[in-house]
Amino acid sequence: MNQVAHLPRRGFLQVSAALGAFTLGIRVPEAGAQGAAQGAAPGAAPPEVNAWVVVKPDDSIIIRIARSEMGQGTLTGLAQLVAEELNADWSKVSTEYPTPGQNLARNRAWGNMSTGGSRGIRESHDYVRKGGAAARMMLVQAAAGAWGVPAGECRAANSTITHQPSGRTTTYGKVAEAAARLTPPTDIPLRDPKDWTIAGRSLPRLDTVEKTNGKQIYGADLTLPGMLNAAIRDCPVFGGKVASFDATKVAGMPGVKKVVQVGETAVAVVADTWWRAKTALDALPITWDNGPNAQVSSASIAEVLKAGLEAPEAAIGNRAGDARAAIASAAKRVEAVYGYPFQNHATMEPMNATALWTPERCEVWTPTQNGEAALAATSEAAGLPPAKCEVYKIHLGGGFGRRGALHDWVRQAVDIAKQMPGTPVKLLWSREEDMLHGRYHPITQCKLTGALDAQGNLTGLAMRISGQSIVAGIFPQNIRDGRDPVVFQGLSPGGDEGAFGYAIPNLLIDHAMRNPHVPPGFWRGVNLNQNAVYVECFMDELAHAAGKDPLEFRRALMKNSPKHLAVLNAVAERGGWGQPAPEGRARGLAQIMGFGSYVAACAEVSVSAAGELTIHKITAATDPGHAVNPQQIAAQVEGSFVYGLSAALHGECTVAKGRIEQENFDTYPVMRMAEMPAVEAILMPSGGFWGGVGEPTIAVAAPAVLNAIFAATGKRVRQLPLKHADLRRA
Amino acid sequence: MARLNINGRVVDVAVEDDTPLLWVIREQLGLTGTKYGCGVAQCGACTVHVDGVAARSCTMPVSAVEETQRITTIEGLSPDGSHPLQKAWVALDVPQCGYCQSGMIMAAAALLAANPKPSDADIRGEITNICRCGTYNRVQAAIKQAAGGNQANG
Numbered sequence: 001m002n003q004v005a006h007l008p009r010r011g012f013l014q015v016s017a018a019l020g021a022f023t024l025g026i027r028v029p030e031a032g033a034q035g036a037a038q039g040a041a042p043g044a045a046p047p048e049v050n051a052w053v054v055v056k057p058d059d060s061i062i063i064r065i066a067r068s069e070m071g072q073g074t075l076t077g078l079a080q081l082v083a084e085e086l087n088a089d090w091s092k093v094s095t096e097y098p099t100p101g102q103n104l105a106r107n108r109a110w111g112n113m114s115t116g117g118s119r120g121i122r123e124s125h126d127y128v129r130k131g132g133a134a135a136r137m138m139l140v141q142a143a144a145g146a147w148g149v150p151a152g153e154c155r156a157a158n159s160t161i162t163h164q165p166s167g168r169t170t171t172y173g174k175v176a177e178a179a180a181r182l183t184p185p186t187d188i189p190l191r192d193p194k195d196w197t198i199a200g201r202s203l204p205r206l207d208t209v210e211k212t213n214g215k216q217i218y219g220a221d222l223t224l225p226g227m228l229n230a231a232i233r234d235c236p237v238f239g240g241k242v243a244s245f246d247a248t249k250v251a252g253m254p255g256v257k258k259v260v261q262v263g264e265t266a267v268a269v270v271a272d273t274w275w276r277a278k279t280a281l282d283a284l285p286i287t288w289d290n291g292p293n294a295q296v297s298s299a300s301i302a303e304v305l306k307a308g309l310e311a312p313e314a315a316i317g318n319r320a321g322d323a324r325a326a327i328a329s330a331a332k333r334v335e336a337v338y339g340y341p342f343q344n345h346a347t348m349e350p351m352n353a354t355a356l357w358t359p360e361r362c363e364v365w366t367p368t369q370n371g372e373a374a375l376a377a378t379s380e381a382a383g384l385p386p387a388k389c390e391v392y393k394i395h396l397g398g399g400f401g402r403r404g405a406l407h408d409w410v411r412q413a414v415d416i417a418k419q420m421p422g423t424p425v426k427l428l429w430s431r432e433e434d435m436l437h438g439r440y441h442p443i444t445q446c447k448l449t450g451a452l453d454a455q456g457n458l459t460g461l462a463m464r465i466s467g468q469s470i471v472a473g474i475f476p477q478n479i480r481d482g483r484d485p486v487v488f489q490g491l492s493p494g495g496d497e498g499a500f501g502y503a504i505p506n507l508l509i510d511h512a513m514r515n516p517h518v519p520p521g522f523w524r525g526v527n528l529n530q531n532a533v534y535v536e537c538f539m540d541e542l543a544h545a546a547g548k549d550p551l552e553f554r555r556a557l558m559k560n561s562p563k564h565l566a567v568l569n570a571v572a573e574r575g576g577w578g579q580p581a582p583e584g585r586a587r588g589l590a591q592i593m594g595f596g597s598y599v600a601a602c603a604e605v606s607v608s609a610a611g612e613l614t615i616h617k618i619t620a621a622t623d624p625g626h627a628v629n630p631q632q633i634a635a636q637v638e639g640s641f642v643y644g645l646s647a648a649l650h651g652e653c654t655v656a657k658g659r660i661e662q663e664n665f666d667t668y669p670v671m672r673m674a675e676m677p678a679v680e681a682i683l684m685p686s687g688g689f690w691g692g693v694g695e696p697t698i699a700v701a702a703p704a705v706l707n708a709i710f711a712a713t714g715k716r717v718r719q720l721p722l723k724h725a726d727l728r729r730a
Numbered sequence: 731m732a733r734l735n736i737n738g739r740v741v742d743v744a745v746e747d748d749t750p751l752l753w754v755i756r757e758q759l760g761l762t763g764t765k766y767g768c769g770v771a772q773c774g775a776c777t778v779h780v781d782g783v784a785a786r787s788c789t790m791p792v793s794a795v796e797e798t799q800r801i802t803t804i805e806g807l808s809p810d811g812s813h814p815l816q817k818a819w820v821a822l823d824v825p826q827c828g829y830c831q832s833g834m835i836m837a838a839a840a841l842l843a844a845n846p847k848p849s850d851a852d853i854r855g856e857i858t859n860i861c862r863c864g865t866y867n868r869v870q871a872a873i874k875q876a877a878g879g880n881q882a883n884g
Contacts, residue, residue, distance in 0.1 A: 071827030071863040204823050211828030212819040213811045214763015214804035218829060221762035229757075254746060275753035279746075348767050348775060348829040348862050397765070397829030398862050431768045631823060639826060639864025646862075665772035665860060674854045676866040 047176040049138055050184060051098070051109040052082055052131030055176035059159055060092045063132075066103070066110035067120040068369050069207060070399035071639075072694045073632035074120035076205045078128055080628055081121070084199040085132030085191060088172075089159035095206060100371035101390040115369040116404040116522055118595035118692020121628055125690055130188045135179070137188070142179035143170050193626050193687065202631035207395075219352045219367035219394040224424040227354065228257055229274035230416050231281040232427060234266040236436050237658035238517050240291035241265045250280040259284065260419045262412050270420065274428050293517040293658040301443060301516045301655060302339075308466025308512035309337065309447040315481070315513065317488030321506035323451075326460025330451030334545045336538060338448070339719040340530035342653040342660075343441035344668060345523055349397020350434040351409035354426040355417035357382055362389045362414060367396035369404035377407035381414035400643070401522035405474045406439060432663040439521025440653055440660075442468035446534040451506070456546030458557060460506035463491070463534065469513050470520045470527070487511045489527040490592045490699065491535065496689070498528060498594040501564030502539075502557040518655060524643055525698035528594035533720065536590035536703035540710060550589055550707065551577055563686065564591055567600040567621040570682050575602025575619035585616060588707025590700040597691030598623040603677070603704035607712045611728035615645065615677040615705055620697055622681065625689035636693045637681040644701025646671040652721045669723075733797040736761075737806025740797070747793035751785075752776040754792045755803055763804035763832045767860065774859030777833035777840075778803050784840035804832035807839060814876040815839055822872045826863035834859050838873045847877055 046056040054062040063082045069075035079095050082088075103110050111127060136156050143161040144151040147168060154163050159172045193200060210216040235241055245267050247259035255276030262268050267286055271277035327333060353366035355378075362382035368374040371393045379386040391410075396403060413427040429437070444467030451460035469484040478484075490498040491509050500509075523529070543553035551572050558565040568591040572578070581587055584606045591600035604617045620637050627633055650669040654661045662668035702720065709727065710716050717725045733742050736759065743758040750769075755761050755778065764787060767775030771786040778787045779802040780795065795801065807813050811820075815838050818824075825831045834857065841848055841856045848856070853873050861869070 071825075073826070204820075205825075207828070208820050208823055208825055209811060211825035211831050212816045212835060213807075214761070214832050216828050217762070218765075220766065221756075223760070223762075273753065273757040275749055275757060276746075346862060348773065348827065348860070349765070350767075396827060398827045400862070428766075431770075635823070635826060635865075635868070638867050642864025642866060643862065664770050665768050666770060670860055670862065671866075672860060673857050673866040673870065676854075676870075679867060 047180040049135040049176055049179050050131055051106065052128060053086060053135035055139070055172045057173045057176070059089065059171050059173035060094065061086070061088050061159065061172070063093055063095050064098050064110065065095045066098060066113050067124065068113070068115040068371070068393055068396060068399065070115065070369060070396035070403070072120070072636060073205055073629060074115065075207055076203065077121050077628040077632060078124070079206060080199045080203060081125055081129050082132035084196055085129045086136045087156040087158065088198070090198050090203065092159065093206070097393045099390055099392060100375035101386070103372065104375065104386055113371040114373065114404065115399070116401055117526070118694040118696065122596050122690040122692050129190050133188045133190060134184050137185045138179040138182045139172050139175055141182055142175040146170070146175065146178065199628050202629060205632065216395055218349050218397045219354070219365065220349050220397065220428055222354050222365050222394060222426060224354060224356070227424040227426055228270050228272060228420070229277050230268045230270045230413070230425050230427040231274060231277040232262060232266055232268040232412060232429065232433060233281055233286060234433065234437050235288050235290070237288070237290040237294055238519060239293040239658070241289050242267055243287040243289040245284060245286040247284070250284050253280045253283065256280045258420065260416055262415045266412060268412070268416050268427065270416065270425060274426070278430060290658060296517060296658045297656050298654045304514050304516065305443065305445045305466045308514045309445060309464050311466070311512045313512065314464060314510035315483035316508070316510045318491055318493050318500055318507060318509040320504065321460070323460045323462045323506040323508035326506035327449050327451045327462060330459065331454040332452040332545060334450040334452065334542055336448055336541055336718055337445060338534050338537065339445045340443065340533060341651070341720060342443045342518060343523060343647055343651040344435055344438040344653055344662070345398070345400040345402035345521070346435070346668065346670060347398030347400060347402055350429040350431055351402070352426065352428040353410045353413035354424055355413040356424040357414060357417040358421055360388065362417070363392070364390070364410055364414065365392045365394050366410055366413070367394050367403055368407065369396070369399045369401070373405060374407045374410050377410045378414055381411040382418065400524040401526070402439060404522055406521070408437070431665070435663045435668060436660050438653070438660070439519050441523035441529070442470050442520040442527070443516065444468060444530050446530070448534060448538040450538065450542045452542065452546050456548055458504055458542055461504045463509040464512065465510070465534070466512045467514050468520045469515060470522055472513060472515055473520045482513065484511065484513065487527055488531070490531045490594045496596050499561070501561040501591060501593060502554070503560045504557060517658070518660070525695045528592060528696065528699040529644070529647065529702070532590060532592045532699035533703050533706065536592065536700070537706050537718070540588070540707040541716065554591070563598045563623055564593055566686070567591060567598045567623050567684065570621040570684060571600045571602040571619045574680065574682060575604065577602060586708050586711035588704045588709070588711055590703035590707065592696070592699050594696040594699060595692035596625070596689065597693060597696045599696045599700050601697070601700040601704040603708040605705060605708040605712055607709060607727045609729050611726060613709065613722065613727060615675070617678045617680070618701070618704065619680045620682065620700070621684055622693060622697060623684050623686050624691035624693050625685060625687060627683055627685040630683050633683055633693045634681040637697045638679045640695070640697035641679055641701050642671050642676065644698035645675070645705065648702035648705055648720055649675065649722050732792045732795070734792070734795060734801060735797060735799065736801040737803060743792070745792060748791045751778070751787040751790045751792050751795060751801070755787060761803050761805050765829055765832060767830065772860070773830070774837055775830050775833040777836040777859065779836060779840055782840065782843055784837050804836055807835065813839065815842065815872065818872040818876040822868050822875065824865050824868040824872050826865055830859055830861045831865070834861065834869055838869070842873070842877055848873065
């Protein structure tokens with residue numbers, strides 16, 4: 001989708017008046033962004049039937065998408081849901097983003113723009129389908145009105161309306177103007193998913209072609225007339241600030257326009273090109289005041305977390321019976337401590353934003369998972385009310401949670417632009433800046449203690465998580481009585497979000513919050529990632545301690561969780577569990593529920609005598625309730641193993657002298673094709689609910705592989721990443 | 731000042747000699763299909779062809795390229811997206827966010843030019859570009875399809 005912001009109606013005059021040269025609807029044309037200032041004349045705006053649907057006279061249809069496309073396919077999936085109820089001709093459908101400013105001006109006509117937590121479809125399916133259905137009803141009503149016949153005698157299909165008694169036909173494009181003037185219906189019935197013809201199908205993505213020919217414009221690619229480029233360096237120690245810098249040393253370097261301090265903590269060089277800005281920044285002498293965290297290390301953080309494992313105070317996430325008593329009286333007691341490190345999102349496209357500030361107005365072009373949050377950040381940084389600001393969402397080169405809640409890079413870009421009024425400035429982070437200033441996967445440790453009776457039944461489980469709270473770092477107002485509910489993803493007693501799948505008579509899951517200075521963020525999969533490692537690897541440990549098959553051991557605890565069990569059974573059956581593995585290979589299982597969906601994986605691995613791990617194959621099952629685009633769900637499942645196994649195999653950010661040590665992909669390796677297993681994705685939508693698909697599968701990647709490694713080697717890896725583990729035969 | 735032969739066009743650009751080819755392509759020539767990912771030749775998002783051979787342009791100073799050497803970027807791979815790899819990419823819906831895909835396609839095109847019928851092992855050994863969304867299996871399948879083979883399996 002290269003159409004960045006074809007602004008609907010009310011925005012035109014207001015925004016174009018303030019912008020002068022930057023008239024709207026801004027479009028990033030295919031040949032490059034140089035023409036971004038070219039806009040359609042306001043009078044050319046095609047009829048908007050409602051907030052979600054625009055129909056042009058030539059019958060082409062624009063479906064508005066409020067959530068951000070970052071690779072997960074939501075653009076296509078949401079369009080399918082609207083087009084389904086619209087009875088649209090899918091071949092004539094394209095999409096566009098409404099802007100956050102428009103959403104604000106129209107009383108949030110497009111609802112929540114936040115794109116995270118695998119919520120794009122599962123949270124908005126109802127109102128976007130109603131948007132499509134209401135538009136269809138209005139188009140039919142308009143045709144019926146023109147013919148002077150009852151709407152009930154007309155049927156819509158494939159963007160064509162037929163008056164059934166007479167056989168007369170017309171098209172959506174011909175009646176759209178009239179439809180737009182009608183009063184929207186209030187009673188809007190929706191189709192049963194079993195009758196879907198556009199949704200539910202493996203349609204090709206709408207945004208593939210331009211991603212194969214270099215024409216897709218990302219934030220980093222944007223060019224505006226008169227634009228300058230900025231490179232930035234923020235204090236490498238979180239909590240530190242700029243002590244001094246000597247701009248005179250670089251003022252004469254090629255292309256340099258200005259050196260500016262950004263807030264208290266960063267310095268930026270503005271130049272004609274980004275490369276010249278970065279070259280000058282590298283030459284700029286900067287002295288840092290590293291602040292109070294300058295002596296923090298990975299070892300000191302680990303000590304703090306370790307103490308939390310035994311702390312008397314902890315917030316309870318799930319409790320049944322008396323776990324401590326059960327453990328005290330157990331026939332056999334099993335105990336283990338696990339750990340999960342900081343990780344960087346490492347989106348392929350580093351953080352960037354282009355900002356244009358004047359005393360009257362501020363505009364930002366940026367890849368964001370949440371346009372409204374970006375607008376709020378713009379407004380704050382600009383010192384202007386939101387109504388005098390606008391954000392244009394540009395396609396994201398990866399999001400994974402980094403581009404969601406916080407918009408630190410937007411604030412920086414606005415701060416720089418504010419020091420150069422009237423000049424658009426594009427701020428692009430270097431990879432090194434991106435690695436040093438992430439919002440990291442939270443660091444935690446977990447101590448698990450299990451009680452087995454004489455028959456090897458699990459009678460009690462205590463699980464103490466110690467470590468970081470994302471919510472405390474980002475939405476501290478949501479912490480109640482010291483408790484972060486999101487920490488217990490996948491471990492909760494019930495609910496739609498992440499219910500624990502095991503019935504254990506005596507259970508205690510609690511969290512001792514310990515927040516190091518390295519800021520946490522929502523990292524694709526969020527807290528489900530470590531929780532799945534902790535629970536699913538420990539279940540494997542308990543099964544072996546009880547002398548039972550890991551599948552049978554789990555099944556005995558899952559009688560009350562039929563959906564959890566169904567995906568586990570599916571991967572066990574398809575993955576060959578219980579049958580001999582090929583020579584030298586072994587298998588491991590994992591299951592969990594999160595983001596509204598049920599997922600499981602069966603991994604097949606081998607480990608050479610020299611300790612080299614090969615992940616041959618993974619069988620994965622997903623029950624997301626309703627499946628909107630099966631082939632894109634499969635793509636998300638495949639991709640989840642790349643993200644999840646990158647973390648399991650390699651992912652780790654360490655801390656020395658208060659700063660992150662890994663600055664690029666040479667020291668922060670990620671999975672490449674040579675390590676990628678074959679993935680068989682089993683999609684088993686059971687209907688009746690809507691679950692997300694972008695994240696849950698990530699969580700089962702690591703534990704399935706870790707359990708398979710144990711089956712292959714007898715070695716239990718409890719601290720990630722695996723690169724530190726010695727898997728050589730003893 | 732450098733003279734470059736890029737996508738069949740000869741152009742003069744006024745830049746410092748040590749400017750990486752990537753940034754000349756993106757900033758002086760406005761061809762933004764070639765991406766910046768790491769700046770240290772690790773990720774391959776900046777992959778272009780120099781005389782038909784895949785090169786990571788982020789660490790290649792523009793002065794290292796002779797004007798007789800033919801540079802091809804994703805925009806010049808085919809006039810209309812009709813390269814067999816581009817068609818296979820579309821047929822299998824390979825891209826997710828898409829940011830790494832120009833580099834992936836250029837690396838794959840250089841591989842096929844040198845090895846028209848690569849095995850799975852060839853592909854997995856030669857294509858070392860990073861994709862964070864996780865398109866590897868579809869990338870592999872699309873290369874096999876473009877090479878006229880069956881879809882890759884593992």
